[in-house]
Amino acid sequence: MMAALLLLFGGALGWPYVRASRVTAGLKPRPAAWLLEGALALATGWGLTAALFFVLTCAGLKPPVAAFAADNLVLLGGLALVWLRRLAPTPTESLRPAVANPFRRSWLTLVAAGAMALFFMTSFSNAVDANPEGNWDAAATWNLRAKFLAAPGGWHNAVNPRLEQAAHAEYPLLWPATIARVWAESGSAGDPATPIAAGALAVIALIVLLGAGVTVFRGPALGGAAALLLLATLPVWRQAAGQYADLPLALLILGALLAAVVAWRREWPTATLMLAGLLASLAAFTKSEGLLFCLCAGLTVAWMARGRAWPWLVGAAPVLALALVFRFVMAPATPMISAAMLGETGRLGALVSGLGVNVMVMGIFPAHPLLLAALLVAALRWRRPAELPWPLLAAVPLYLAAAVVSLWGSPAEIEWQLATAVDRPVLQILPALYFAILFVLNEPQSDPEPVALPDPPPAPVRRPRLH
């Protein structure tokens, strides 16, 4: 309980930043906008407090002091931002195109997604009961490094080159720092309640962010369908209780994409672009693949916004700098790309084939999420291409391509990659892919209401002829 409260408090600290960005201002329906704001706040608050906690711990503060100081600094920064932006204009226009005949059966997807969510949370509870310490990588990598960060002076061991390879001392530390911050504040290092609660909140925020994000652009029927697609994805069920960093990374990736799309629709407002950049940079400090996404997102925003893209870079700069310093100065040097490996075309074939197999098994036929998405595409059809931010949405396939190339050039053995690594980029990008697919669709529509015909004029009274 204490863990969940401290995690929610950390998330609440992100709210002023999201509020100041005006990213959800004017969006309709308002309940969806509030949910969107809450999910974005959670991602921002966790990210900022964890990044600052890590910096302060490295600066020599004891973990509990660093954790409370990080919370207070993030709170002060947020309040200052809200005060500075108090006179900034607030957009009022909705981003959902007007629909001639609004769909009257949105409850179909909303009820289905709600019922699926109940099954999902029951399954989460069963998985936690079976393995409260999570899956392999939780103990080998993420929670292990969180334990190091939560101990006085222990951060050195989180990047110690003498750690076993399974601990991945070269991986960024945002997610372990998120867990360690709570452990340090509650004085309960190693208590599995914290990573369990963090995993549950992260996956709930991801479902809410996707569902509410699609709702504000394409209405509640497709918003419910978005949540439904995510809940029809088997790896989400298997990973949610695993205590890995992939779903939190997916949350940050989706948040960065959503904020960038809102910024595009509003002619690139500075504060919204800064939030998009901040979320992308937090992804860069979550996993090495997040750095790839940050690069892809930065390129696509620069392509679309041209000279107005600078706030994205300003928003990304502080945490991106931290991620780069971590990668190239603090973490043990590990070769990322080997030219010799890139010469082996057989590896590429094996990876693409492994990726295909992973996509095939990420759902149970005939309820495979891509099949459900195809059904919606066939029924609702694409919107006109001129209405869509194609370069921004292209960040999704660009990221997947970059991830495959990085796996192809990685010095790791191909068998290991196929068994443990190739499914990760798919899971990380899937929510953003579902958003992109549903964003380019038309909303479902109902038939027009029958128009009541005016009463016919009274028949002229024939007067009898008088003779």
Add this chain to the structure above:
Amino acid sequence: MSLFHTAAVAAVGALGLYGALQQYAFVRDADQQNRDPFRIIEIQANVGTLAARLPAGSEVGFFTDLPPAEVAARGAFIAAQYGLAPHLLVRDTEKPRYVIGVFAQSKDLQGAGDERGLEVVEVLSPGFVLFEKKKAAQ
């Protein structure tokens, strides 16, 4: 158009619910078959008590009679390292004062220790033994 859209949305909802039921059963079965496969809970409970007794920043050695390529050997190391954190576990039996031995086959624990100049301190958990470097060897 309305009927077509309603049918498509209803089909997606119904298929999604069907998929959720299937996935629920699939994940439940997988969880029941893989309850703490690497004994992380048990090992952490036992090794964790040792972690609290060691001076801050300790390095503890590790060896096992399991074949190194086996998943069980890697699982034992990971579980022991997780239980010992924030102390560091290293695959070295010469430098560290304390060493954890993991035994799946050997019964002669002291014999395994003698080979490495170690003596048994305590059995932390079945198969998990804490050794200390012999006084003469220190």
